[in-house]
Structures are given as structure tokens and as C-alpha cells.
Amino acid sequence: MRYIVASRVRRQENRIRGEMTMGLLFSCSIDDGHPSDLKMAELLSKHGLNGTFFVPINNSEGPDVMSRAQIRDIGRRFEIGSHTHDHRRLMQMESRDAHYQIIEGKKRLEDLLGHEVEGFCYPGGKYGQRDVALVKACGFSYARTVTNLCFDSGSNPFEMPTTVQFYPHRRAVYLRNYASAGHWLKRRAGLGVALRHGYWLKRIYAMFEHARRHETTFHLWAHSRDLDLHDAWHELDRFFGHVAAHVAPASRVTNAQLAAQSGMRPPHPSTVALPATMVKAQLMTMPLEWSADRAMLFQLAEQVATHL
Numbered sequence: 001m002r003y004i005v006a007s008r009v010r011r012q013e014n015r016i017r018g019e020m021t022m023g024l025l026f027s028c029s030i031d032d033g034h035p036s037d038l039k040m041a042e043l044l045s046k047h048g049l050n051g052t053f054f055v056p057i058n059n060s061e062g063p064d065v066m067s068r069a070q071i072r073d074i075g076r077r078f079e080i081g082s083h084t085h086d087h088r089r090l091m092q093m094e095s096r097d098a099h100y101q102i103i104e105g106k107k108r109l110e111d112l113l114g115h116e117v118e119g120f121c122y123p124g125g126k127y128g129q130r131d132v133a134l135v136k137a138c139g140f141s142y143a144r145t146v147t148n149l150c151f152d153s154g155s156n157p158f159e160m161p162t163t164v165q166f167y168p169h170r171r172a173v174y175l176r177n178y179a180s181a182g183h184w185l186k187r188r189a190g191l192g193v194a195l196r197h198g199y200w201l202k203r204i205y206a207m208f209e210h211a212r213r214h215e216t217t218f219h220l221w222a223h224s225r226d227l228d229l230h231d232a233w234h235e236l237d238r239f240f241g242h243v244a245a246h247v248a249p250a251s252r253v254t255n256a257q258l259a260a261q262s263g264m265r266p267p268h269p270s271t272v273a274l275p276a277t278m279v280k281a282q283l284m285t286m287p288l289e290w291s292a293d294r295a296m297l298f299q300l301a302e303q304v305a306t307h308l
């Protein structure tokens with residue numbers, strides 16, 4: 001309760017800022033609260049960029065989570081959002097347990113930071129409409145998903161999509177994700193750009209270039225731990241430098257500021273959208289490792305193509 005007035009003022013500020021901000025927008029989100037997030041925070045600060053860190057209290061999947069002092073340190077410079085109490089996938093839980101994970105993750109962070117935590121991110125990107133309702137009921141003002149290939153903040157602040165993950169994915173991963181995550185029409189342009197490039201870094205630069213050319217939103221997300229595992233900090237440093245050279249300081253926003261624009265900035269009608277027949281053909285030839293059942297894949301490809 002004690003955070004409600006401050007939070008209302010902040011939400012209003014975000015909305016006003018959202019209405020005023022035009023052109024290319026950049027936001028970044030970092031998940032899981034790994035201690036390497038401190039390195040990520042340094043890199044964002046070095047380039048004057050903004051972002052949001054989604055932090056669980058514990059990570060039941062194993063990796064370390066920052067100490068209370070480290071979370072507070074990042075919270076002084078960046079927005080902190082919640083990622084449940086134990087980083088557990090909500091869809092596999094009874095409602096009571098899911099509610100506990102959502103509310104306790106929020107409360108513990110708020111006690112630690114001394115202010116309201118507005119943002120939530122669904123662990124593993126897995127959630128159902130029950131979980132969306134629980135997140136709303138627990139007092140969050142927005143929630144981020146891992147739906148990619150989007151160049152806007154979506155139409156629902158509780159299912160905010162992203163553009164791309166900073167990760168050396170293979171092309172087939174984008175196809176699989178495109179087919180399974182829905183919103184096919186609005187994600188087709190993003191798929192077109194992603195499939196044009198085989199090398200993952202080239203693909204990320206091309207997607208940023210697409211956002212820049214059409215003056216839309218570019219929302220990057222990452223796990224700091226992946227940067228350690230793939231030894232990709234230097235590449236991220238260079239990419240952040242590139243972003244900072246092209247995005248105006250007022251357009252480097254937090255996830256909360258981006259979510260305040262949900263539904264306000266429709267995606268730019270793009271010329272690079274793949275024709276439905278090509279999307280279908282790509283899906284039909286997708287490596288079998290992504291689908292044990294070829295018949296099911298054909299059915300999905302058919303469904304995607306008829307909805308485009």
C-alpha cells in the first residue's frame with residue numbers, strides 16, 4: 001500500500017513520456033538475476049542505455065542469483081522487475097502455488113528496494129491466461145514475455161513481446177518459435193529479416209537496422225550468464241555502441257516506459273514480410289530435430305499459411 005502514490009505518479013510520467021517519445025525506441029531486458037548482471041549494468045551505463053532486470057529471489061533451476069546488496073546496487077540505476085520467487089514455470093503449478101510465486105517475488109523485491117516493483121516476466125516464457133490474471137491481481141502494471149520478432153510493445157501490457165534475444169541461435173530456432181508462439185501476421189516481417197541472415201550477430205544488427213529504418217521499437221533481451229558461456233561480452237559491447245550511436249537519449253527506455261505505450265504505436269507496415277507461401281515452404285523444410293512428428297509440422301505450416 002505504501003508504494004501506491006509514488007507508483008501512480010511514476011505510471012503517469014511513463015505514459016506522458018510514452019506519448020512524447022517518437023521515432024526509434026530502444027529497451028533491453030535481462031532475465032534471471034545472475035551475478036553477471038552487474039557486468040551487464042556496467043555495459044549499459046557505459047553506453048548510456050536503459051534496461052530492466054527481471055530478478056527472482058532464488059533460481060530453482062540452479063544458477064546463482066545476486067545478493068541483496070547487488071540487487072539494490074543495480075536497482076539504484078535501473079528498473080528491477082520480478083521473475084517470481086523461485087524462477088518456476090507457472091503453467092505447471094496449482095493456482096495457489098502460482099499466486100505465491102508471483103506475490104512473494106514482488107513483496108520480497110519491494111522490501112529489499114524500498115519501492116514498488118511494477119514489472120513481471122514469466123519464467124521460461126511459459127504462461128496461460130490464468131497467470132496473466134494472477135499477475136494483474138497481484139498489482140503489477142505490466143508483464144514481459146519471450147515472444148520475439150516484434151517491433152512494438154504489443155497491444156496488451158501484460159503480454160509485452162520482444163524483438164530478439166542476444167544469443168547465437170540457429171535460423172531454425174526462429175522458425176520453430178515463429179510457428180509455436182502465434183501472432184503470425186505481425187511477426188512475419190521480423191521473421192523475414194531473421195531468416196535472411198545465417199550468422200547470428202549479422203541477424204541482430206539487421207533487425208536493429210529494420211527498427212531504425214521504420215522508426216519503431218527494438219527490444220533486446222538476454223541472460224548475462226549466456227554472455228559468459230558464449231564469451232560474447234565484447235560483441236555485446238560493440239552492439240550497445242552501435243545502438244547508442246543511433247538512438248536518442250530520450251528514446252532509451254525502461255520496460256515500464258515501453259509497456260506504457262502498449263497499443264499506442266502500431267507496427268510499421270513493412271515491405272520485407274515473407275509471402276505466406278514462402279513461410280509455409282520454410283516450415284515444411286524445417287529440420288526434423290525440432291519436431292518429432294512431421295505430420296503435425298505440416299498441419300501447423302498449413303495453419304500458419306492460412307492465417308497470413
Ligand SMILES: [Zn+2]
Nearest residue numbers: 031032123124
Ligand atoms: Zn528466466
